[in-house]
Amino acid sequence: MAGLILNNKSMALCLVLVICGFGLCLVSTHAELQRFGQPAKTDGTLSFLVLGDWGRKGAFNQSEVAVQMGRIGEKLDIDFVVSTGDNFYDNGLTGKQDKAFVESFSQIYTANSLQKQWYSVLGNHDYRGNAEAQLSQQLRKIDSRWLCLRSFIVNADVNLGFIHYIQANNVDFYMNGHDHCLEHISDTESPIQFLTSGAGSKAWRGDIKEQNKDGLKFFYDGQGFMSVQLTQNEAEIAFYDVSGTVLHRWITTKLLHSST
Numbered sequence: 111m112a113g114l115i116l117n118n119k120s121m122a123l124c125l126v127l128v129i130c131g132f133g134l135c136l137v138s139t140h141a142e143l144q145r146f147g148q149p150a151k152t153d154g155t156l157s158f159l160v161l162g163d164w165g166r167k168g169a170f171n172q173s174e175v176a177v178q179m180g181r182i183g184e185k186l187d188i189d190f191v192v193s194t195g196d197n198f199y200d201n202g203l204t205g206k207q208d209k210a211f212v213e214s215f216s217q218i219y220t221a222n223s224l225q226k227q228w229y230s231v232l233g234n235h236d237y238r239g240n241a242e243a244q245l246s247q248q249l250r251k252i253d254s255r256w257l258c259l260r261s262f263i264v265n266a267d268v269n270l271g272f273i274h275y276i277q278a279n280n281v282d283f284y285m286n287g288h289d290h291c292l293e294h295i296s297d298t299e300s301p302i303q304f305l306t307s308g309a310g311s312k313a314w315r316g317d318i319k320e321q322n323k324d325g326l327k328f329f330y331d332g333q334g335f336m337s338v339q340l341t342q343n344e345a346e347i348a349f350y351d352v353s354g355t356v357l358h359r360w361i362t363t364k365l366l367h368s369s370t
């Protein structure tokens with residue numbers, strides 16, 4: 111499963127995004143992973159969009175979702191975008207020259223606010239094609255936003271007060287794609303939040319699996335994406351549909367829990 115773990119425990123002063131590709135989360139340890147530094151804004155806040163399961167040359171609402179990402183990206187002044195995998199449908203890229211890269215990525219996510227670093231990992235559909243092509247430096251020459259690895263870590267220096275709060279409260283966010291929906295599940299026995307953003311174009315609509323999950327806070331089987339905002343006192347997660355309407359918002363506030 112393509113996944114992204116927003117984990118606060120491994121470094122005292124940094125927010126750590128561990129981004130793992132298909133099947134790699136279980137085997138990888140932090141030490142082995144390549145690290146990238148992602149500076150926060152000068153006020154210590156950080157925001158980004160999370161998208162999965164998208165590359166369809168604009169069809170199947172991919173372009174519509176992209177337009178709304180551009181709008182929300184502008185509004186939140188995002189710092190980067192995370193792609194959780196299944197980047198190019200149906201069978202990944204055929205090679206470094208595959209036009210699908212430009213047709214499904216460069217020519218689709220054209221908004222100003224999306225001209226940021228994209229951190230991408232591979233999904234199972236990507237492995238059906240030439241996975242090495244997606245990982246190659248060649249694509250970065252075509253579009254410098256693209257950074258795709260099997261898995262890696264993004265260190266982000268965000269506001270310390272908030273990090274201390276999520277450390278003290280052991281809050282972890284597990285974000286993944288692959289399941290073609292938008293979903294938020296709160297673990298019933300811990301503060302862990304499971305967030306799925308796998309609906310950049312491919313969606314389950316009309317093909318819903320039986321829903322019987324404890325802690326399910328939100329489920330949507332149409333297309334859309336997710337935003338994450340980390341500010342001084344809170345973390346805010348929001349899910350949007352094709353028209354950019356907020357379908358679900360979840361906020362965890364430092365002040366609500368803090369004893370000081």
Ligand SMILES: *[C@@H]1O[C@H](CO)[C@@H](O)[C@H](O)[C@H]1NC(C)=O
Pocket residue numbers: 170171332333351352
């Ligand atoms: C595009 O999105 C709309 C609104 O959610 C939906 O009704 C429609 O079926 C979607 N189209 C495709 C091709 O997925």
